[in-house]
Amino acid sequence: MTGAMCLTLAGVHLLVWLRARDSWLNLLFSCSALTVAIIAGLELLLMHSRSTTQLGTVQRWMHVPFWVLVVSLVWFLRLYLGFGRTWLAWTVCGARTIALILNFAFHPNLNFREITSLRQMPLWGEMVSVPIGITNPWTLVGQSCSFLFLIYVVDAATTAWRHGDHRRALMMGGVMSIGIIVAAGQAALLVWGIVPMPYFLSLVFLTMVLVMSYELSQDLLRAAQLAGQLQTSEAEFRSLFELSAVGAAQAHPDTGRLTRVNNRFCEITGYSANELLAKTYWDLTHPEDVAMDAVRIQTVKERQAETWESEKRYIRKDGSVVWVSVNGTMIRDKKGLPYCMLATILDITRRRQAEAAAAEQRRELAHVNRVSTMGELAASLAHELKQPLTGILSNAQAGELLLQHTPPDTGELQGVLKDVISDTRRASEIIDQMRNFLRKRDTPRQPVIFNVIVEEVLRILRSEAVIRDIRLSTELEPSLPQVMGDPIQLQQVLLNVIANAQQAMARANSSARQLTIRTAGNGGTRVVVTVDDSGPGLEPGTLERVFQPFFTTRPEGIGMGLAICMSIIEAHCGSISAENRPEGGLRIRIELPATGNSTSRVQNLGGQT
Amino acid sequence: MSTNERIDDLHGPGKVSTVFLIDDDPSARRGLARLIQAAGYAVTTFGSAQEFLASGLNDAPGCMVLDIRMPELSGLDLQEQLLRADYSMPIIFITGHGDIPMSVQAMKRGAIDFLPKPVEREQLLGAIRQALEKDQVARSARDESRELQDRLQLLKTREHEVMSFVIAGFLNKQIAGELGITEATVKVHRARLMDKLRVTSVAELVTLAQKAGIPAAKPAAP
Numbered sequence: 001m002t003g004a005m006c007l008t009l010a011g012v013h014l015l016v017w018l019r020a021r022d023s024w025l026n027l028l029f030s031c032s033a034l035t036v037a038i039i040a041g042l043e044l045l046l047m048h049s050r051s052t053t054q055l056g057t058v059q060r061w062m063h064v065p066f067w068v069l070v071v072s073l074v075w076f077l078r079l080y081l082g083f084g085r086t087w088l089a090w091t092v093c094g095a096r097t098i099a100l101i102l103n104f105a106f107h108p109n110l111n112f113r114e115i116t117s118l119r120q121m122p123l124w125g126e127m128v129s130v131p132i133g134i135t136n137p138w139t140l141v142g143q144s145c146s147f148l149f150l151i152y153v154v155d156a157a158t159t160a161w162r163h164g165d166h167r168r169a170l171m172m173g174g175v176m177s178i179g180i181i182v183a184a185g186q187a188a189l190l191v192w193g194i195v196p197m198p199y200f201l202s203l204v205f206l207t208m209v210l211v212m213s214y215e216l217s218q219d220l221l222r223a224a225q226l227a228g229q230l231q232t233s234e235a236e237f238r239s240l241f242e243l244s245a246v247g248a249a250q251a252h253p254d255t256g257r258l259t260r261v262n263n264r265f266c267e268i269t270g271y272s273a274n275e276l277l278a279k280t281y282w283d284l285t286h287p288e289d290v291a292m293d294a295v296r297i298q299t300v301k302e303r304q305a306e307t308w309e310s311e312k313r314y315i316r317k318d319g320s321v322v323w324v325s326v327n328g329t330m331i332r333d334k335k336g337l338p339y340c341m342l343a344t345i346l347d348i349t350r351r352r353q354a355e356a357a358a359a360e361q362r363r364e365l366a367h368v369n370r371v372s373t374m375g376e377l378a379a380s381l382a383h384e385l386k387q388p389l390t391g392i393l394s395n396a397q398a399g400e401l402l403l404q405h406t407p408p409d410t411g412e413l414q415g416v417l418k419d420v421i422s423d424t425r426r427a428s429e430i431i432d433q434m435r436n437f438l439r440k441r442d443t444p445r446q447p448v449i450f451n452v453i454v455e456e457v458l459r460i461l462r463s464e465a466v467i468r469d470i471r472l473s474t475e476l477e478p479s480l481p482q483v484m485g486d487p488i489q490l491q492q493v494l495l496n497v498i499a500n501a502q503q504a505m506a507r508a509n510s511s512a513r514q515l516t517i518r519t520a521g522n523g524g525t526r527v528v529v530t531v532d533d534s535g536p537g538l539e540p541g542t543l544e545r546v547f548q549p550f551f552t553t554r555p556e557g558i559g560m561g562l563a564i565c566m567s568i569i570e571a572h573c574g575s576i577s578a579e580n581r582p583e584g585g586l587r588i589r590i591e592l593p594a595t596g597n598s599t600s601r602v603q604n605l606g607g608q609t
Numbered sequence: 610m611s612t613n614e615r616i617d618d619l620h621g622p623g624k625v626s627t628v629f630l631i632d633d634d635p636s637a638r639r640g641l642a643r644l645i646q647a648a649g650y651a652v653t654t655f656g657s658a659q660e661f662l663a664s665g666l667n668d669a670p671g672c673m674v675l676d677i678r679m680p681e682l683s684g685l686d687l688q689e690q691l692l693r694a695d696y697s698m699p700i701i702f703i704t705g706h707g708d709i710p711m712s713v714q715a716m717k718r719g720a721i722d723f724l725p726k727p728v729e730r731e732q733l734l735g736a737i738r739q740a741l742e743k744d745q746v747a748r749s750a751r752d753e754s755r756e757l758q759d760r761l762q763l764l765k766t767r768e769h770e771v772m773s774f775v776i777a778g779f780l781n782k783q784i785a786g787e788l789g790i791t792e793a794t795v796k797v798h799r800a801r802l803m804d805k806l807r808v809t810s811v812a813e814l815v816t817l818a819q820k821a822g823i824p825a826a827k828p829a830a831p
Contacts, residue, residue, distance in 0.1 A: 379706060383678070386705035386726040387634040393727035394640030401647035401730075416643060423636045466633075466678045467706055 005206065009213050010034040016220075028076040029216055033209050035065040035072065040202035047128035047198050052115040055131050056108025063103040063110065069205065070096045070149060076212065077156055077176065081168060084156030092152050095145035102138050111139045111191045119196055130196045139191055146184035153177050168215065175211040179204050247345035249281070253301065253330060253338035256281035268324065268347050270317035281341070286313035286321060293326075300330045301338055311348065323352040362567060367440050369564045370492055373499060374438060380464035385430055391423035433459065436488055447482040447595055448490060450519050450527050456487075457494045458517075461502070468506050470513040481521045481594035489568045493576075496561040497531045497588045504535030504586065514585075521594065529590040537580040546578050626741050627651040627671035631661050631687070632703070633679045637726060641674065641703075641733075648734050650741075658682035667696045670748060672721070672740035674733070677704040677711060685711065688718055697747055699740035703728055757821050760806050768802040770826070771795060775811060776818045777825035787826075 010033035017027040042062045049055035071093050078084045103110035115133035122128075157173020183204045189195040241248050247265035251258050261276045269276065269284055285293055289312035296308040307329045313321045328343035374381070399416040402408050433456060436443075454476060465472040483490075498515065505513040514534040522528050538546065545551045549563040562576075569576045574592035581587050628650045632638040638654050645652045651671075655661040658675075659682055677684035688700055702715050705726040712723040721743065722736040764772065767788075774784040781799065785792040808814045818825070 383705040386637075388636045390634075390703075390705070390727040391636030391640035394637070394644040394730075397730040398640070398644040398647040401644070405647075412643070412647070419636070419639050419643070423640070426636060463678075463705070466680050469683070471681060 004037075005210075007034070007037045009209060010037065013213075013216065025076065025079050025216065028072045028079065029209075029212055031072040032069055032076060032205075032212065035069040036202055036205040036209050038065040039069065039205060043199045043202050047123070049118065049129045052118055052131070052133070053108070055118060055129060056112065056115050059111060059131070060103060060109035063100050067096050067100045070145070073176065073208075074149070074152065077153060077172060080172060080212075080215070081156050081160040081165065083159040083163065084152060088148070088152045088155065092145060092149045095141065095148055099142040099145050102141055106136055106138065110136055110142055111187075112136055121196070121198065123198055128198045130190075130198050132193065132196060135192050143184060143188060146180055146187075150177060150180045150184075153180065171211060171215060175208055179208040244344075247324070247347070249276075249343055249345065251281045251341045251343070253341055256341075259340060265345055268316075268322060268345060269314055270320075275317075284314045286315055289313055297328070297341070300328070322347060323349045363440070363442065365560065366489070366492065366564050366568065367438075369496070369560055370437055370488075373492070373495055373561070374434065376499065377460060377464055380467060381430070381434065381460065383463040383467065384460065385427055388423035388427040388430075392420050392427070395419045395423070430459065437491065439488070443486045443488045445484050445486055448485050448487050449480055449482055450490070450529055450592070451476045451478075451480055453487060453490045453494055454517055454519060454529075457491050457498060460495065461498055464499075464502060465515065468502055468513070470502055470505060470515050473514070473516050475516065475518040477520050479521070480519050481524050481527060483527050483572070483574075483592040484595045485572050485592070486568075490572070493565040493568050493590065494529070494531070496565050497590075500561060501531055501533035501535060501586065501588070505533050507535070522591075525594050527592045527594050529592075531588045531590075532581060532585060533587075534585040537584060537586045538578065540580070543578055543580065547576065626744060627653050627666075627669060628674055628737055628741075629653050629655065629661060629666065629669075629671055629698075630674045631655045631658060631679075631684070632674075632676040633657055634676070637676070637703075637705075641728065644730060644733065645674070645737065648730075648737075650737060658684065658687040661687065662690070667691060667694070667698070669698075670744060672699040672701065672737060672744055674701050674703060674737070677702045677708070677715065677723075678706055685715060688715065688720070692718060699743045699747075701733070701736045701740055703733075754820065757817065761821055761823070763805045764802055768798050768805070771798040772802050772806075772814065772818065773823065773826035775799060776815045776823070777827070779826070 010030045013026040013033065014030040017023055017030060020026075039062060042058055042065070045058045046055060046062070049058060074089045074092050078086070078089055099110060106113070108115055112131065112133040113136045115131045117132045118129045119132050120127045121130050153173055153176045157169045157177070160169035160173070183201050186197070186199070186201065186204075190197060190199065241260070242262050244262055244264060247268045248260075248262045249258055249265050250260035257280050258276050261273050263273075266273055266276065271279070282290055289310075293310050293312055296305075296310050299305045300308045307327060309325070309327050311323065311325050314324055316322055325346040325348045326343050327346075328341055331339045331342055333339045395416045399413060402413055402416065437460075454474060458472065458474070462472065464470075494517075498517070501515055505515070512534060514532075516530075516532045518528075518530045518532075520528045542551070547562050547566040549560060551563070562578075566576050569590060569592070572592055574590060576588065576590050579587050579589065628645050630638060630642050630645065630652055631654070632641065633656055635656075638656070642652045642654050653664075653666070655664070657679060661667075661673075662682075675684040675687065684700075684702055684704075691698065697719075700715075700720045702712070702720050702723045703726055704711070704723070715723055721740040722732070724732055724736065770788060771784060774787060779787065781792050781795045785795045788795070803809065803814065806814065806817060808817055
């Protein structure tokens with residue numbers, strides 16, 4: 001009966017192992033169950049032995065399945081708990097092997113030097129044979145092997161317990177320890193002739209095998225449960241994927257061929273699912289965005305990043321452009337190789353349009369600011385224009401007089417014409433600068449030397465300073481690094497800052513009005529521009545607010561000038577700040593990244609439209 | 610100061626007089642200088658009021674064409690400084706920035722004219738002509754009074770006393786009595802002072818004394 005049960009279990013688990021060759025646990029269990037069946041059969045033979053020789057021989061051969069059993073159990077436990085000292089495991093196996101060799105070295109076997117007689121004992125209403133004989137002292141080798149095995153089991157179980165696997169440690173460790181103690185104890189009592197009785201080791205081992213089997217089937221159950229959960233979660237994932245309000249797509253990691261798309265993705269791109277499955281990810285992407293996207297995906301492929309994000313454009317089926325925000329991740333197989341790309345796709349066209357509208361408004365506002373600044377400077381500009389006009393008119397009128405002389409002084413007339421030409425150019429430059437300044441569109445970003453910006457702004461403001469009786473001085477670093485920027489916007493910033501300073505000083509009505517503009521290249525990585533005035537400065541509480549919109553100390557001001565400066569400077573990745581100077585007056589400090597510096601990534605103030 | 614723009618034009622009304630042009634803007638300065646020169650005046654130009662003050666030409670014969678808006682020392686400031694130092698060179702102001710309060714102030718202080726830039730030739734040359742005439746008149750008046758003072762310096766104290774009595778209408782005898790000297794001595798003093806002051810009659814002497822502001826003597830209390 002024991003044998004049949006064990007054989008069945010062995011068969012089942014052997015099948016499992018045959019189906020999944022890496023489930024060594026099932027193979028080991030199979031071996032154990034098989035050997036227990038064999039041991040049970042041999043024990044039956046033992047009980048029905050008619051002679052001492054027969055009994056000795058059966059007992060000798062019983063050591064072979066016993067060896068297999070021990071080795072199987074040792075490695076089963078090791079695999080099952082995941083703990084247990086490997087050296088101890090090898091020692092147990094080694095000791096058992098030595099015992100097996102000794103077993104075959106002695107006659108009749110390791111346990112007895114000589115079996116003297118057979119005693120007949122009743123068992124469950126049947127007479128069975130029990131050996132009586134002289135104990136072989138080498139049987140101690142087998143017994144110490146059992147002792148080592150016990151130590152190994154206890155050690156492995158306590159380690160597993162300490163790591164939190166209480167149930168398995170208790171079940172497996174307990175049943176194996178008790179099994180070893182009972183089996184070894186019975187064998188010892190019998191072999192040393194203390195209590196004569198038949199062998200029923202197979203019953204002990206059967207218990208062990210049953211517990212092991214129960215544990216394994218628990219695992220099987222758990223696996224089945226997991227499979228069920230997996231199915232549910234797969235269904236959940238599918239409905240999430242299919243029904244999501246966000247576009248979702250899976251694609252092949254190398255070719256980018258789309259392998260799965262949801263409805264929303266179809267809506268975003270305007271293609272049907274079937275059409276999409278014949279396309280690659282790259283077919284959809286706007287040609288200008290392919291390179292950027294490829295770089296991001298490559299970093300994820302090479303495991304430099306877990307996920308990638310990009311804002312890019314798709315070309316829809318009807319040829320229109322849709323802005324999307326893509327969040328992607330790479331799914332990998334067990335070996336860690338890219339299996340598929342999974343991405344969610346959000347249509348952000350509206351947001352982009354809103355951003356573009358906001359940028360347009362910022363641009364409008366900046367333009368209005370430039371126009372109003374120019375308006376405030378009209379008198380100064382008129383003054384500035386009248387200088388070359390005076391030159392032109394006076395030269396021309398002088399020319400008329402010179403022609404009346406006889407003979408006319410041709411050298412002087414040449415001088416007249418030369419001056420008229422250069423004065424006309426000067427007037428024209430002033431008008432050009434004004435026109436550029438008043439233009440609505442952004443100027444493309446370009447390398448700019450800030451000293452040139454200062455000089456151009458002073459051309460507009462010099463007359464203003466003279467009219468307002470302000471002493472203007474500059475300290476410009478000759479070898480200033482370049483910055484990347486929009487020259488008109490940078491002029492606007494400086495013009496606003498200087499105009500503010502001039503107004504502050506005019507209101508203060510101080511006698512010594514001094515305005516100093518300095519440029520410096522801080523270590524070649526930053527360009528620092530400071531504008532110092534000798535005005536009244538600012539109340540400490542208002543220092544932080546000067547760059548906020550609608551902050552003004554002028555009754556006629558609307559308080560947008562410095563706020564616009566800040567938005568322009570921030571769009572140039574720079575910073576602008578205000579501080580009171582210890583010697584009185586206000587200092588505005590502008591810092592911009594120099595080009596050639598890796599941080600000088602320049603955004604477009606207007607954004608992409 | 611640039612002197613290369615100065616010419617000696619014998620036909621011009623200011624043979625020795627010079628137009629001092631002070632403007633911080635090079636375009637305007639060159640154009641105006643050329644125009645004034647072409648009209649036959651000697652021109653000396655300066656880029657700032659300080660440059661002019663440093664040149665020591667404050668009292669030179671001529672007039673000034675002065676830009677009112679200049680950094681640091683403005684045209685008005687210069688006018689004020691010269692007035693305070695009792696220099697009286699006539700000034701024509703020019704400006705690129707129409708500013709009525711300033712022009713009023715400038716005119717009150719005796720400016721010849723206040724011209725907006727760009728300046729019209731006829732206005733400018735007219736103003737210059739007027740300014741140089743005014744300068745010449747003022748200058749000759751000043752020369753005359755200076756020469757008078759020189760002559761008066763030659764008189765001795767007694768001669769002064771005699772003169773003050775003569776212009777008060779005293780007779781020689783009365784003067785002698787007043788001063789306690791002989792009538793003959795009074796005659797000698799009288800002849801000498803008439804000679805020194807280069808006058809030939811009492812009437813001339815009275816006019817001269819009036820010009821020089823010398824008070825007539827009062828008879829001593831009887």
